[in-house]
Amino acid sequence: MNSSQKNRLKDNAFKYFGIGCTLFGLLMLAIFLGNILIEGIGRIDWGFITSFPSRNPGKAGILPALIGTLWIMGLTAIIAIPLGISAGIYLEEYGKKNRLANILEINISNLAGVPSIIYGLLGLEIFGRIMGMGGSLLAGASTLSLLILPIIIVSTREALKAVPTSIKEASFAMGASKWQTVWYQLLPASFGGIVTGVILALSRAIGETAPLIVIGALAYVPFVPSSPADEFSVLPIQIFNWIGRPQKGFAINAASAIIILLLVTFILNGFAMFLRNRWQRKVKW
Amino acid sequence: MRTKEKIIEAGLALAAIITVFTTIGIIWVLLSQGIDFFSEVSIIDFLTDTQWTPLFADKHFGILPLVAGTFLTTFIAIAVALPVGLTIAVYLNEYAPRNIRSLVKPLLEILAAVPTVVYGFFALSVITPFLQSLLPGMAGFNALSAGIVMGIMIIPLITSLSEDALYAVPKSLREASYGMGSTRLQTAFKVMVPAASSGIIVSVILGISRAVGETMIVAIAAGQQPRLTINPMVPIETITTYIVQVSTGDVAHGSLEYKTIFAAGLALFVFTFILNNISYWIKKKFQEKYE
Numbered sequence: 001m002n003s004s005q006k007n008r009l010k011d012n013a014f015k016y017f018g019i020g021c022t023l024f025g026l027l028m029l030a031i032f033l034g035n036i037l038i039e040g041i042g043r044i045d046w047g048f049i050t051s052f053p054s055r056n057p058g059k060a061g062i063l064p065a066l067i068g069t070l071w072i073m074g075l076t077a078i079i080a081i082p083l084g085i086s087a088g089i090y091l092e093e094y095g096k097k098n099r100l101a102n103i104l105e106i107n108i109s110n111l112a113g114v115p116s117i118i119y120g121l122l123g124l125e126i127f128g129r130i131m132g133m134g135g136s137l138l139a140g141a142s143t144l145s146l147l148i149l150p151i152i153i154v155s156t157r158e159a160l161k162a163v164p165t166s167i168k169e170a171s172f173a174m175g176a177s178k179w180q181t182v183w184y185q186l187l188p189a190s191f192g193g194i195v196t197g198v199i200l201a202l203s204r205a206i207g208e209t210a211p212l213i214v215i216g217a218l219a220y221v222p223f224v225p226s227s228p229a230d231e232f233s234v235l236p237i238q239i240f241n242w243i244g245r246p247q248k249g250f251a252i253n254a255a256s257a258i259i260i261l262l263l264v265t266f267i268l269n270g271f272a273m274f275l276r277n278r279w280q281r282k283v284k285w
Numbered sequence: 286m287r288t289k290e291k292i293i294e295a296g297l298a299l300a301a302i303i304t305v306f307t308t309i310g311i312i313w314v315l316l317s318q319g320i321d322f323f324s325e326v327s328i329i330d331f332l333t334d335t336q337w338t339p340l341f342a343d344k345h346f347g348i349l350p351l352v353a354g355t356f357l358t359t360f361i362a363i364a365v366a367l368p369v370g371l372t373i374a375v376y377l378n379e380y381a382p383r384n385i386r387s388l389v390k391p392l393l394e395i396l397a398a399v400p401t402v403v404y405g406f407f408a409l410s411v412i413t414p415f416l417q418s419l420l421p422g423m424a425g426f427n428a429l430s431a432g433i434v435m436g437i438m439i440i441p442l443i444t445s446l447s448e449d450a451l452y453a454v455p456k457s458l459r460e461a462s463y464g465m466g467s468t469r470l471q472t473a474f475k476v477m478v479p480a481a482s483s484g485i486i487v488s489v490i491l492g493i494s495r496a497v498g499e500t501m502i503v504a505i506a507a508g509q510q511p512r513l514t515i516n517p518m519v520p521i522e523t524i525t526t527y528i529v530q531v532s533t534g535d536v537a538h539g540s541l542e543y544k545t546i547f548a549a550g551l552a553l554f555v556f557t558f559i560l561n562n563i564s565y566w567i568k569k570k571f572q573e574k575y576e
Contacts, residue, residue, distance in 0.1 A: 113557055207399075239403070261400060
């Protein structure tokens with residue numbers, strides 16, 4: 001065999017190795033989803049969704065955790081969306097090139113890499129203790145808002161950056177002020193990208209477990225939270241709690257709750273992908 | 286009109302400055318509690334003692350076992366994620382037809398969207414029993430299972446960042462390599478990967494940083510026994526797991542046990558801060574090279 005044939009052989013070998021690695025990733029995903037579906041799907045019924053946690057795995061349900069997750073999602077959205085988009089607009093359109101903007105940029109990229117559990121420690125001290133919120137929904141949502149702020153800011157900036165300068169210049173040429181340009185031209189033009197980023201950030205927030213455990217969210221909540229000052233649990237914490245118990249029944253419950261959590265996550269992600277594709281196709285500059 | 290514009294700008298700036306307060310808040314919380322902690326425990330003991338037993342009667346405060354546990358699981362995760370993730374990136378960029386690429390990428394993105402508590406369940410209920418059938422004598426909680434699953438979680442991160450880096454290499458380089466009669470494999474590993482090396486290194490550093498800070502997988506599958514070991518078959522404890530362990534228990538505010546989670550958090554923050562800044566610095570240099 002000459003060296004050219006050898007090289008071609010190696011080339012083909014790597015091709016199949018590449019296919020193998022790709023299949024490994026996809027296979028893991030399949031085993032993963034398949035296993036959870038097989039274990040958990042049989043346990044899901046109306047009773048499971050509308051029951052309170054219980055010591056008896058057959059009677060336990062996810063109602064408080066599910067409502068807690070919805071509360072957290074709503075409150076986090078209310079806090080994080082306006083802050084994140086405003087900060088993104090400032091960094092991309094106003095504060096360019098000055099020292100402050102430079103510091104802000106390095107800072108945000110650093111924050112994006114801080115482990116989520118550290119945000120939990122921040123929330124525990126600042127929101128929980130100093131501001132007196134304890135382990136309430138508001139403390140949890142505030143903590144998660146800080147956690148997802150970098151994601152919203154970065155995606156807002158990317159979306160604004162994608163709007164061609166000609167649109168901005170045309171608006172200024174018509175005598176529009178800076179804010180009028182942002183409000184009437186840039187935001188509508190970048191809406192799709194911003195919404196996509198926001199949805200992805202929220203889907204990250206509802207899957208977070210560690211920071212909420214640290215701020216003191218409860219594993220056992222025998223009531224449905226009814227105001228932001230109430231204590232709460234969320235689906236991931238309920239799942240974590242069930243995984244930690246020795247009885248088989250609770251492992252099945254965990255799998256069922258995971259199906260519900262994944263369903264919510266995938267719907268949000270699917271919606272974000274849909275918006276992104278539609279937006280990319282619709283907008284042709 | 287002018288005033289309205291000024292007010293709006295100030296409001297937007299305020300939102301941006303919240304991110305600075307977040308950083309200041311994190312550092313202040315960790316340092317103030319940490320300093321409290323180090324007034325009771327000597328920093329030398331913290332860094333050199335080989336036992337971590339703050340919740341026992343005989344208290345030792347050596348962070349080393351937690352650091353060892355963290356690095357062990359991280360090492361296993363990167364050993365899985367780097368070869369697989371980089372190979373997928375090279376395959377998708379150099380070999381795969383367009384339609385396969387546009388099919389595989391969103392599927393891998395699903396892996397990245399799965400909450401980590403779900404990965405923990407996967408490690409405990411699928412990977413650990415599988416490994417136990419291969420390696421008898423393996424404990425129910427161990428670093429290997431948690432590390433492998435963490436690696437699977439990090440694959441999409443490494444693949445997507447490395448692929449971006451490979452994609453950014455000017456087409457002329459690849460064409461020149463083909464023009465010289467190279468195969469795709471030679472082009473990939475002798476031209477493209479070296480040219481994209483800084484981006485690939487960034488992806489690995491971010492992967493390490495992610496693994497060091499990962500909490501739920503190790504809290505569920507790796508155990509809660511701080512142990513200074515490199516044996517991947519026995520239960521260990523990571524820094525993050527310890528924080529979760531204390532948070533789920535009943536520890537009074539202001540007690541020494543309470544302060545330990547901030548000291549542990551401080552150590553964790555220092556590690557990830559260094560890693561993130563190295564990657565930021567490499568990324569900045571890399572951008573200058575191609576633009």
